[in-house]
Amino acid sequence: MFIYKSNDTLGWIGDLYGYPVHQSYVGFICEIDHVHNYSDTVTLPTCTEQGYTTHVCSCGGSYVDSYVSALGHNWNDGVITIEPTESSEGVKTFTCTRCGVTKTEAIPVVVSTHFPGDINGDGKVNSKDLTRLLKYLSGENVEVVADALDVNGDGKLNSKDLTRLLKYLSGGDVAIY
Numbered sequence: 001m002f003i004y005k006s007n008d009t010l011g012w013i014g015d016l017y018g019y020p021v022h023q024s025y026v027g028f029i030c031e032i033d034h035v036h037n038y039s040d041t042v043t044l045p046t047c048t049e050q051g052y053t054t055h056v057c058s059c060g061g062s063y064v065d066s067y068v069s070a071l072g073h074n075w076n077d078g079v080i081t082i083e084p085t086e087s088s089e090g091v092k093t094f095t096c097t098r099c100g101v102t103k104t105e106a107i108p109v110v111v112s113t114h115f116p117g118d119i120n121g122d123g124k125v126n127s128k129d130l131t132r133l134l135k136y137l138s139g140e141n142v143e144v145v146a147d148a149l150d151v152n153g154d155g156k157l158n159s160k161d162l163t164r165l166l167k168y169l170s171g172g173d174v175a176i177y
Ligand SMILES: [Zn+2]
Pocket: 034, 035, 036, 037, 057, 058, 059, 060, 061
């Protein structure tokens, strides 16, 4: 059985046959034996666990106090691990600079800027686009919206796109892609 000093200033002071003993019971369960001489061990807080100090006496009596809150993860700026596309979300991965744990965040799908036929990017499809496409296909150095060039959607850029745009602007029953 552990023996405790009756004027111990601590609240909870140890175990008696495996049961915690409170100072208020010291009077009748313990006899004066020695003044505890504690050695302290500091357990530092981590990202997720609080820190604390453990005081242990050579008699086996011990208690824990001096709690310090858990630090919380220290996330970095994150890196894009999967690029989003027009049809699927991407993934951004954040890493804790302290413990290395990772978390991910979805990146929204890319809003399409694809506007077929709007070669000059002014938001309309009209004869100006036809002129611009003609110049571009002729090798002139003109600014074009790359996504808008493949007017017929066949994956190639050639005079067929020009023809398709011309038909479309002429009110022909053709689609632009
Ligand atoms: Zn002791």
